[in-house]
Amino acid sequence: MRIITGAYRGRKLETPRGDDIRPTTDKVKEAVFNILMQDTYDAVCVDLFTGTGNLGLEALSRGARRCYFCDNSRDSLQLAKLNIQKCHAEDKAIVLAGDYSKCLARIREQADIFFLDPPYQAGLYENCLALIDSLDLLSEEGIILAEHGVRDEMPRKVGRLEKTKERRYGRIMVSIYRRTDDAGAGDQEGEEEAE
Template identity: 45%
Template sequence: MRVITGTARGRKLKELPGLDTRPTTDKVKESIFNIVQFDVEGRRVLDLFAGTGQLGIEALSRGAERCVFVDASKEAARIIKENASLTGFADRARVTQGDAMSFLTSCREKFGLAFLDPPYASDLLDQALERMAAIDIMTENGIIVCESALEKVLPDLSGPYERGREYRYGKIKLTLYRRQAGL
């Protein structure tokens, strides 16, 4: 697992031991950043269900202003902090170890880009999307990138959030949501 491009290009990231965390493959990660390439620089990023933090770190490497990483696992939070230090982004990273829904409920900031990649077998993705729309956590034209199993049907959200394109990569599906401007 490595940083694909940007200021930390080529840096290897530490991984979590065991099979509890499913890292995003390099192919899917590269596809994500090809899709949002013009929507990263200068944005505040949320990496919810962060695991190793690789998506948020990739965003920082490509010029994101800062990133908030959230994961329930203490071990994941430790690895994210180590990876942020290894890549030189510790000063632009905030790591929160705790429940994602609790974080969203208490969050008082808005983000321009969010990555949601919870365990596929859970219903956390639906819950997080609905909570994010209810509290209106995204800035105007903010993008939410969801990674899920191919067969997962994601919900429509209430305005100003709109589900966009879906992209398929083998058994993995990426779904984009966008917060419309001026609504």
């Protein structure tokens, strides 16, 4: 696992030994950042269920201003802190320990990008989206990228957050949510499969 491009390009990240932490693959990570394009520059990001810190560090490498790395697992946080140190990104990283609800409640600013990657089939997606919305944590033009299994049913709309697109990468899906401040239907696009 490595940083693909930007200031930390080529840095190899520490990876977990067991199966408890499931890092985002380089293929999916590259696809996610192709979706974001230039949106990472000067962005405030939240890497919820951070695992190794892989996505948040890639965002910082591509010019994000700050990233919150959040996880409930002590092992995950140790890995994330180690990888933050390897990239010399301590001045842009805020590490929060606790479950997603405690971490989100501690964030005192709106974020432009949320990476949402909880354990698959744990039933946490809708609760996470609802809390992000109720705490008003997503900026007006912000984006949430939720990584999940192809069989996971993702809600079309939660509060003001609406799924606008989904992409398939083999057995992994990425659902994209944006803020809509009206009750009307969005321009939801169908599923797309990547090569």
